[in-house]
Amino acid sequence: MASNPYVKSVLWLVGFGGIGYGLMLLTEPSAEKIERIKASGSPGQYNADDKKKALFMQKLQEAATSSTPIYRQAANTDKKDN
Incomplete structure (x- = not known):
């Protein structure tokens, strides 16, 4: 069963997805840290x-x-000034 490529793909997907989710939770800044940065x-x-x-x-x-x-906006604002 482990030699089936679909099973391996699902296991790798779940593994890397779990690692990514864990890193996301681990590196999420707190509200007070965000306020200090601001x-x-x-x-x-x-x-x-x-x-x-x-x-x-x-x-x-x-x-x-x-x-x-955007290239027409500059021309329009110049005409309004004159």
């Missing part, structure tokens, strides 16, 4: 590169919620 990263400590990344992510978010393409 508190240590205040917005005043961001450098110019982090601000550029945040601005880029904001532009992507706006593009995702808008129906116009």
Whole structure:
């Protein structure tokens, strides 16, 4: 029975799935650890590169919620300013 490849596959699947689940539970951070991490990263400590990344992510978010393409949004905002 152990020579059957389907049985072996199921046993390996269960074994690795169990190991993965155990590691997931073992490495899950607690709520207080998450709060400490959030508190240590205040917005005043961001450098110019982090601000550029945040601005880029904001532009992507706006593009995702808008129906116009991102290459047209910049042209539309320039026309509105003039």
